[in-house]
Amino acid sequence: MALNNEHAKGSLDIAIVGGGLVGSVEALYLAKRGHNVRIYEYREDIRKTPQVRGRSINLALSVRGRRALKDVGLEQHIIEEHGIPMKGRRIHRLDGSTYVIPYDARNNQCIYSVGRNYLNASLLKESDNYENVTKYFNHKLIEANLQKGTLTFLKTDTKENVDVKADLIIGADGAFSAVRKSMMKQPLFDYTQKYIEHGYLELCIPADEQGSFQMPANYLHIWPRGNFMMIALPNQDCSWTVTLFMPFTSFKSIDTEDKLLAFFEKYFPDSIALIGRKKLIEDFFGGSPSPLVFVKCRPYHVEDKALLIGDAAHAVVPFYGQGMNAGFEDCTILDHLFQKYNDDLAKILLEFSDTRWIDTFEICDLALYNYIEMRDLVTRPSYRIRKALDDL
Numbered sequence: 001m002a003l004n005n006e007h008a009k010g011s012l013d014i015a016i017v018g019g020g021l022v023g024s025v026e027a028l029y030l031a032k033r034g035h036n037v038r039i040y041e042y043r044e045d046i047r048k049t050p051q052v053r054g055r056s057i058n059l060a061l062s063v064r065g066r067r068a069l070k071d072v073g074l075e076q077h078i079i080e081e082h083g084i085p086m087k088g089r090r091i092h093r094l095d096g097s098t099y100v101i102p103y104d105a106r107n108n109q110c111i112y113s114v115g116r117n118y119l120n121a122s123l124l125k126e127s128d129n130y131e132n133v134t135k136y137f138n139h140k141l142i143e144a145n146l147q148k149g150t151l152t153f154l155k156t157d158t159k160e161n162v163d164v165k166a167d168l169i170i171g172a173d174g175a176f177s178a179v180r181k182s183m184m185k186q187p188l189f190d191y192t193q194k195y196i197e198h199g200y201l202e203l204c205i206p207a208d209e210q211g212s213f214q215m216p217a218n219y220l221h222i223w224p225r226g227n228f229m230m231i232a233l234p235n236q237d238c239s240w241t242v243t244l245f246m247p248f249t250s251f252k253s254i255d256t257e258d259k260l261l262a263f264f265e266k267y268f269p270d271s272i273a274l275i276g277r278k279k280l281i282e283d284f285f286g287g288s289p290s291p292l293v294f295v296k297c298r299p300y301h302v303e304d305k306a307l308l309i310g311d312a313a314h315a316v317v318p319f320y321g322q323g324m325n326a327g328f329e330d331c332t333i334l335d336h337l338f339q340k341y342n343d344d345l346a347k348i349l350l351e352f353s354d355t356r357w358i359d360t361f362e363i364c365d366l367a368l369y370n371y372i373e374m375r376d377l378v379t380r381p382s383y384r385i386r387k388a389l390d391d392l
């Protein structure tokens with residue numbers, strides 16, 4: 001078992017667990033500051049594997065996330081060459097008619113639909129340009145001693161264990177973080193995890209026969225139906241990722257093709273022709289609804305040795321479109337702290353931990369509220385919104 005702790009003088013040796021969206025952005029920030037960064041990622045290199053169905057394939061990128069992409073030199077590329085602007089919500093009524101609620105009628109600001117894999121692959125590709133970033137794929141964290149700065153990975157291809165040591169361990173390993181699991185042994189570590197009673201299933205509206213969008217492209221489309229909803233975000237190939245959010249009990253009750261078609265005819269009639277009956281049946285019964293979880297925890301750090309960022313620190317439900325964006329913002333804030341405290345890890349980690357939770361707890365609550373807003377309140381006149389909130 002090799003102990004890997006080589007680094008250039010003056011720079012810190014930093015191990016990032018998780019090479020997803022947030023871990024890859026953090027690696028770029030740290031590499032730009034001259035530190036030696038090793039990314040350990042459970043999966044294979046995403047650039048070499050086909051898209052996995054079931055995980056949201058596109059995401060709404062907002063100003064928080066754009067700021068981080070700008071800092072690491074990728075904003076222009078992602079926005080101009082890849083992102084699809086979404087200027088507002090396009091609401092689908094039951095009769096199939098639609099209307100638009102702009103996000104920013106005054107200044108025309110918008111959010112962007114970006115492909116998860118494309119974004120992740122672009123970030124990893126950018127890190128290829130830095131000699132001080134090394135990536136280890138197929139490495140699953142199985143054990144950590146955060147005080148000592150040691151990690152043990154299982155190499156999933158060869159089944160060997162690899163021990164490594166670092167000055168700083170950053171847990172960017174998502175909502176079910178193994179780094180966080182290790183942190184939970186610390187005294188005074190607070191942790192809340194909750195699954196909501198609703199799940200989600202992804203469907204797809206394909207491009208039309210000419211290869212064009214079947215609906216107006218520059219919107220986030222919503223079919224609000226009170227206790228549940230469907231949304232659609234545009235993809236670069238002119239298809240739409242459609243996500244149906246509803247209680248697990250409702251998913252369970254739709255157990256035959258006839259029930260599915262009757263349900264869609266009742267609640268989303270205009271979407272049937274867009275998705276196609278056959279594809280609707282195949283995609284609905286070909287997948288199973290995924291759960292939605294949120295996590296609040298604190299503190300985010302252990303001494304000057306370990307830190308949680310992204311979903312590992314604060315997983316939120318997706319209704320506010322801010323999970324990735326808030327994770328990217330973690331990286332921007334950390335970068336400021338590295339500057340402010342001149343790489344003094346004890347001060348950086350303490351300030352991040354002491355201050356960041358206030359906003360992330362709030363984003364978590366706003367995301368839960370926004371489900372009610374999107375699926376229901378968005379269709380109501382404002383005086384009824386007050387009543388609906390009072391009734392909650």
Ligand code: FAD
Nearest residue numbers: 018020021022042060141173174310311318321323324325
């Ligand atoms: P992840 O993306 O989960 O990445 C974690 C990485 O760590 C993965 O690559 C994983 O393989 C790796 N890993 C896990 N365990 C280990 C281990 N033991 N060892 C090594 N590596 C490990 N956010 C938005 O901002 N806008 C949106 O529109 C949006 N839409 C969403 C829609 C849905 C349906 C869902 C579920 C989420 C959505 N989100 C959105 C949230 C967003 O997906 C997450 O906030 C974001 O992916 C968090 O990034 P991360 O890098 O922290 O975690």
